Amino acid sequence: MIRGMGLYGPGSIEEFDHMHDKSTLPPVSSTSAVAKLRERCAAHPGSFIWVGLQDPDTDELREIAEIFELAPFQVEDALNPAQRAKFDFDDSGHGLAVVKILDYVEHSSDVHTGQISIFIGSNFAITVRLGAGGDLGGARKDFEADPSLRSNGPIAVLYSVLDRVVDNYVTVADEVSIDVEELETAVFDTGSHHDNADRIYRLKRENVEIRRAVGPLVNVAHDLVELRIDWLPALMRPNFRDIGEHVLRVHDEVEGTDTLLLTMLTAATSLQDLQQNKDMRKISSWVAIAAGPTMIAAIYGMNFDNMPELNSPYGYPTVLGVMAITCVTLYRAFRRSGWL
Numbered sequence: 001m002i003r004g005m006g007l008y009g010p011g012s013i014e015e016f017d018h019m020h021d022k023s024t025l026p027p028v029s030s031t032s033a034v035a036k037l038r039e040r041c042a043a044h045p046g047s048f049i050w051v052g053l054q055d056p057d058t059d060e061l062r063e064i065a066e067i068f069e070l071a072p073f074q075v076e077d078a079l080n081p082a083q084r085a086k087f088d089f090d091d092s093g094h095g096l097a098v099v100k101i102l103d104y105v106e107h108s109s110d111v112h113t114g115q116i117s118i119f120i121g122s123n124f125a126i127t128v129r130l131g132a133g134g135d136l137g138g139a140r141k142d143f144e145a146d147p148s149l150r151s152n153g154p155i156a157v158l159y160s161v162l163d164r165v166v167d168n169y170v171t172v173a174d175e176v177s178i179d180v181e182e183l184e185t186a187v188f189d190t191g192s193h194h195d196n197a198d199r200i201y202r203l204k205r206e207n208v209e210i211r212r213a214v215g216p217l218v219n220v221a222h223d224l225v226e227l228r229i230d231w232l233p234a235l236m237r238p239n240f241r242d243i244g245e246h247v248l249r250v251h252d253e254v255e256g257t258d259t260l261l262l263t264m265l266t267a268a269t270s271l272q273d274l275q276q277n278k279d280m281r282k283i284s285s286w287v288a289i290a291a292g293p294t295m296i297a298a299i300y301g302m303n304f305d306n307m308p309e310l311n312s313p314y315g316y317p318t319v320l321g322v323m324a325i326t327c328v329t330l331y332r333a334f335r336r337s338g339w340l
Contacts (some may be wrong), residue, residue, distance in 0.1 A: 003054045003129075004140060006148050007037055009047040031063045038067055041123055047122040048154050050143075052136055056128060068124055071096075078117035078128045085216040093155055093231035094121050094204040099165050100213035102172040109179050111172055111206040113213065116165060118158050125157035139164040152233045159239050166243050169214060169250045173257075176206055180257055180264075187268045196268040204261050207254055214251045221247035285334040292326035 034051055041049050051064065058079060065075045074096040077083045089095035101114035114131025126134060143149060143160045150156055180203060187196050223229050224244030227237050296319060312318070334340040 001054060001056060002031070002034065002051065004052040004136075005034060005037060006050050006051075006140075007041055007047055008050065009044065009046075017242065023139070030292045031067065034064060035067050038124075047123065048173045050127070050140070050154075050157050051124070052127045052129070052140070054129045055131075061128065064126065068119070068121060068126065070119055070126075074209060075118070078119070079130075081115055081130045083117075085213060087220045089120070089231065091231060092122075096120075097158060097162070099162065099217070101129075101131060101133045101165060101201075102213055103170045104175045106175075109175075109202075109206070111176070111209045113209050115269075116161060117192070118161055120158055123154065123263055125154040127157070127161060136164065148235075152236050155181055155233060155236060159243070162243050164237070166246045166250075169210070170246055173253045174211055175255065176197060176203065176210065177257060179203055179206075179248065180260060184260070184264060187264050187271070197265060200261055200265045200268060204258070204265075207257050207261065210250065211254050211258070214247055214254060217247050218251050219310075221251070257332070262290045280340045285339045287328075289334070291328050292322060292330065293323040296326075 001008040019200045023274070034049075037049055037051075041047050053064070056064070056079075061075055061079060064070070065072070074088065075087075077096065077098055083098050085099050087095075087097050089097070095315045097114055097118045097120070099118075101116055103114070104110075105112060110135055112131075114129065116130075116136075117128040119126040119128075122133045129136065131311065143156065149160070152159075183196070183199055183203060186199075221244035225248065227241065229237075232240055300319060331340065
């Protein structure tokens, strides 16, 4: 459904207020308003449209595609929630960007993934959001409040959305790093280690979600940082370079986190094996200590007539003394060897 739309120009919002037509809540249920807005945009050179959709069905997005003459294969990519993040623009800066949305869930330490596709044309920008995350309300407000940003046209919408999405990458990566630090402390704690491997595996899965979002953007990030994308407006290149630097920072953090988690998994497994070995040595020690009295009791439990000490008045305490001496001797020996 259409969550918002607006007609913007290089001047302030007030100067173009008579051209500004947007709706956020309740959602617009028809694409007819978009078609009318498209006609108004054509009548005002220098203006452009930003249409935002959330979880559109196939028919709705195809109607939008017909209005703005979008490439069919790019429309299919925008509707595919499993689409790999990508930048697909021609030399004029027209095309499609697909980026993943990341949201960190505080109470469960999970990372949820969504998707935003941004279509950029000569006088329009269309954002298609799949999933509950990635609300662009804040990005639209910031965009509307900055006349110098709007003066760059639809490319400014691409920047506004990417800036919000990539900043969230940084936030999510930092939260996962905090979880990793807490887990690292737990791994080398002297307490129980039985659930550390499971926690490490869960964190590795969350880190994979970040890697899937950031990894495909690394080459584009290098191009942004090194200013190799010619179709970007000169005034906006520093802005996009900042986005590229954030992507590379998150990518480096993800790689470092993955290596650290792998090391922690190895350490946790080794510590768990060591703990199990200690437990087995303790069990073996106590079994050995109990074996002496058990053997003596088993011998004297035999019902034979001719056995030593059976008729001796000191036989019973003597046997108990031998059992006690045997147990104490073995206990001290195991203590000295570190088994107990």
